[in-house]
Amino acid sequence: MSGRVVFRSVWLPWLLVAPQLAITAVFFLWPAGEAILQSTQLPDPFGLSTQYVGWENFDYLFGDRYYRASFLTTAIFSLSVTALSMGVSLLLAVLADGVIRGSGVYRTLLIWPYAVAPAISGVMWLFIFQPSIGLFPYWLKAIGYNWNHVLNSGEAMSLVVIASAWKQVSYNFLFFLAGLQAIPRSLIEAAAIDGASPWHRFRTIILPLLSPTTFFLLVINVVYAFFETFGVIHTITAGGPGQSTMIMVYKVYADGFIGQDLGSSAAQSVILMLIVGVLTIVQFRFIERRVHY
Amino acid sequence: MATVTLENVRKRYGKTEVIHGVDVDINDGELIVIVGPSGCGKSTLLRMVAGLEVVTSGDISINGRVVNHVEPKDRDIAMVFQTYALYPHMSVFENMAYGLKIARLDKDEIHRRVDDAARLLALSELLDRRPKALSGGQRQRVAMGRAIVRQPSVFLFDEPLSNLDALLRVQMRLEIKQLQRRLGITSLYVTHDQVEAMTLADRLVVMNAGVAEQVDEPLSVYQRPASRFVASFIGSPGMNFIEGSIKGRQLVTSAGHTILLRDAQLNEGPVTAGVRPEHLEVVAESDADFLLDVVSVELLGAETLLHGTLTGASNDEGDVVAGVAGRSLAVRAAGITRVGEGQRCGLRVAAGGWHWFDKQSGQRLLTE
DSSP, X not given: OOSOOOOSSSHHHHHHHHHHHHHHIIIIIHHHHHHHHHHTEEEOTTSSOEEEOTXXXXXXXXXXXXXXXXXXXXXXXXXXXXXXXXXXHHHHHHHHHHOXXXXXXXXXXXXXXXXXXXXXXXXXXXXXXXXXXXXXXXXXXXXXXXXXXXXXXXXXXXXXXXXXXXXXXXXHHHHHHHHHHTSOHHHHHHHHHTTOOXXXXXXXXIHHHTHHHHHHHHHHHHHXXXXXXXXXXXXXXXXXXXXXXXXXXXXXXXXXXXXXXXXXXXXXXXXXXXXHHHHHHHIIIIXXXXXXX | OOOEEEEEEEEEETTEEEEEEEEEEEXXXXXXXXXXXXXXXXXXXXXXXXXXXXXXXXXXXETTEEOTTSOGGGSOEEEEOTXXXXXXXXXHHHHHHHHHHHTTOOHHHHHHXXXXXHHHTTOGGGTTSOGXXXXXXXXXXXXXXXHHHTOOSEEEEESTTTTSOHHHHHHHHHHHHXXXXXXXXXXXXXXXXXXXXXXXXXXXXXXXXXXXXXXXXXXXXXXXXXXXXXXXXXXXXXXEEEEEEEETTEEEETTSOEEEOSSOOOOSEEEEEEEOXXXXXXXXXXXXXXXXXXXXXXXXXXXXXXXXXXXXXXXXXXXXXXXXXXXXXXXXXXXOOOOOTTOEEEEEEOTTOEEEEOTTTOBBOOOO
């Protein structure tokens, strides 16, 4: 690599990265270390005394039926959110890419949802789908379907997936659109002359060339679904009905702050950290290898 | 085997018309070069033939069939793009086979055609590589290969050599010409480079501001340019133009100099005279048609370029309106001519060296 800066002093480079390191240390390493420490302890509900218990918190978790169910719930939830938000945003981006007149308006409108806080979007969706006063259940009733996500776990899951995906669509859209616009027009034209139909062009030229963007968004979306959907779950279902929308990050909160079991909550955080770490490594190892050209 | 016909082809973007009615008949197997400065509409014209731009009015026919509303893939054409437009995620083989796979040719036939083309273009060793791992010239060849394997009726080239360095450009120019001759496929070739145009073309289409100013064989374009624009665009260094009017056997320039005319039979009146630098000969003052004050001399070995003003003219109000260096007259003498800067020399125009253009329209005036 040419163009690299070579520092003569040993201290200057460290000084320059210090702010970033400090932020990482204070907001990530320290809490993470604290979580690991707490996961081996059992505090009393008032936090006055703690007792070292070693692996017991973890042993207890893996023996817990509800915790194992939460794994599955999280998997279904993350997959659905990622697939839905990426699918919809890719479709929108392809359509917006084809628009010449007024493209700025479309873009702005499609980006807006990203500025809405998760809790607010959750409440908004809650209103729309509220079984007794919501607009959607009213329409559904007109065609003979009784919507009640407060009682029906499948409907509850659908609702939190839709609400979470909706928020991420804007972000994905932005990246997909930029990715599409980075593909030289002449490639598409060459393929058209080569006889490829629009769908064939999309499948064999556009999609492969978009793969770096797609991969990046895959990582971002999975992480989003794992962590940042807390607000949506909290406002819409609070993990219910039953445990049907109890994704892992919500369970961390529910067990720790409602159930007052801080040790278990910390152990869950540690497991969650490991899972996301492993997922990211797997994604970079096995998927990124295929997107370079 | 194909003919291509453009009949009064026009292109408008909104209210702006960029191509003002172009007529060209291209014979089977011919290599037509469309040449012109950037923005003259030459690429747009080619893209209309390819079907990548909508024809506003007029007809484009391939083999007698009007193709205005035919999809690019159904026009039986292949195109080489300026940027090559190679698919970066596919190997050289896959790039060339892409169109064939879509056409559902069987595997053996695809392999046969790609191998043939690869051998023709010296790409056989590179079939497994990605475009990223190829040099500029190799990429250019792959783009050509992709066009060849489809065995189209018409080749379209959109400035295919402009991304190559000078040396490679000359080499590829020769290769393209030989290849086109060997395959005998009707071709349209767009370039802004007049040397490329002159060397490649069976016939030239010289475009300026959306108008085809002349359609003719390269030498005819050089010898009998149809307009002042064509005269200035073809030839290097460019033609000298002198504003003036004919009085008897003399050209009286706008600044009042007189130039002796030996062979012109023109009506008296205002005119733009043109003479190519290579048709001016340095002679003794007594034999000269007119005199030149030499301002600068460029010794190139094989030839000498002299730049100067008509004797007595100051540079600001000179009568040479478009020489090589703005307002000075250029002379191209063979070999080494020892004329010093600041000296005066006599010039004589070679027989048939004068071109006459209408002062207003710039059109060539007919002389016998």
